[in-house]
Amino acid sequence: MKRAFLVGLALALVALALYPTQGTGYGVRTMLQLFMWIALAQSWNLISGLTGYVSFGHVAFFGMGAYSAGILIGKLGWAWPVACLAGGVMAMVLALVIGWPCLRLKGPYFAIAMLGLNEVLRVIVSYYEGLTGGGNGLSLPTLHASVPIYYAMGLVAIAVTGLTYLIITSRFGLRLMTIREDEVAAEAMGIDTFRHKLYAFLLSAVGPGIVGGLAARDQGYIEPLSVFPLITTITMIVMALFGGKGTIWGPVLGAVVLFTFQELVWARFIYLHQLLFGAIIVAVVLMMPRGILGVLQQKYNLPRTI
């Protein structure tokens, strides 16, 4: 069973690595977006799925990465791979600034602080026009790099999934899950809950930061409305919840299934998009809080590390 899974995984990775040599430009860009969603859903899972602290504003890190990378590429002429990594670092800095005051407390403070963060960043970005171009946006020099960005995006998705595997199978991950189940008990057992929550939060911000930078480079143009949309946060939450929060492959599964549906079916019902996502969130929370993968794990007695 485990062997078949690993072989299948290796085959899928090889196929994806060879894909750009065969696929069309459109296909490559679609897959690139899928990788982006996997990285985003998986990152949200790191903080919210593992510690139970809901982040309603994870798109803020995406936007932070996009603007950091955009400014470094557009104004300072950095090479895009370095600039995107710097975007990840900047997202971590932002996470530190928000996490420090908000994660010291139990309760919904963190969730609401994240809900407001996005709006505030959008306002600030629009305000400092000199640096960010304000509402007019920021254009990057043209560069046709879809294929390198495809690989970079794929690497980030693999890295975040690998990181999740390492965390879930480690003591650090067990402590995070203890916080999720009962924070007071976790403290009583001597876990420094604030530090653990903060580390998980910082790790969950890097991925979206790098991915934001890559998306900015790929699109070549960013503006406040395009990099801070609430729907991005909603989408990553839905994907992680649907696949199974707090698992390793759940967010990947959720991203693949929902992204495919989105491309094939929902693109025609764009107006119903959010309603549908809202309904999925409500239904998953009420009827299968562990997501598809959680249900499968229970039914077929699969190991926790799937």
Add this chain to the structure above:
Amino acid sequence: MTPAITPAMVGQVVISGLLAGSLYAMVALGLGLIFGVMRVLNVAHGPMLMLGAYTTFWLFHWLGLSPYLSLLVSMPVLFVVGAVLQRLLVRRVVDAPELSSLLLTFGVSIAIVNLAQLMFTSDLRSVEYLTGSFILGPFAFSKSRVIACVVAILITAGAFWFLQKTRLGKALRAVSQSREVAQVCGINVQRIHMLAFGVASALAAAGGSLVAVMVAIQPEMGQVYTFKSFLVIVLGGAGNYPGALLGGLLLGLVEQLSSLFLTTQVNEAVAYILLVLVLLVRPTGLLKGRAS
């Protein structure tokens, strides 16, 4: 260059701040009630306010009903919506981990906003009613804001009277102090939860009806009120109902004062920085709350 700031301007800003703050206090009291009674943070509180604003708009648009009279419709309607929402969905996550109730109300919130977009479109609507200002010495106040403040104070006073003096109100406070003990005393906790959710949604609807006259109405107008109401609760101390009044007035003042020294654009950023500072320095709020 910013023009020099005169004492008259400061006075004007302080009074505007208090006018806006009384409205924040009323809306936040609703969010605080739900949080106090059920330990649920209702992310859909702001969208309830948006529904209240639309109720007022449509009544004004189709029947020409005065926005202030439409309170008599919007509040009962949203009371029912809130109570039904509690009965059907929120009831099931009251005892679940916080993550469930946050995600559930978040899902409800985006569904409501999207439904509003489908039914009412995203066009900006406005209620043209009671324009102009009262002039008092060097100060000028828009009539709609003054009346909104007076109505908000009356409704908030009514809510406090209900909480302090009536049997139901006392039962509600009892449940928010200790659910188990209240239950042992023979209070029907499920009914109180529904009541609290209904009253809270009615308070949000009142806020919506009152701001309908002042600002553009659109489906996404509500979300920012969820955030601001929460900020008010944190300022006043979570679970402390009179604290919400103080917090509301304070938020109104800080916002208006910041627009005097900075531009109005950064209003939301200032409110946000205030939240982060309060959480750093005094997480239990100004009046002592029951925050963990």
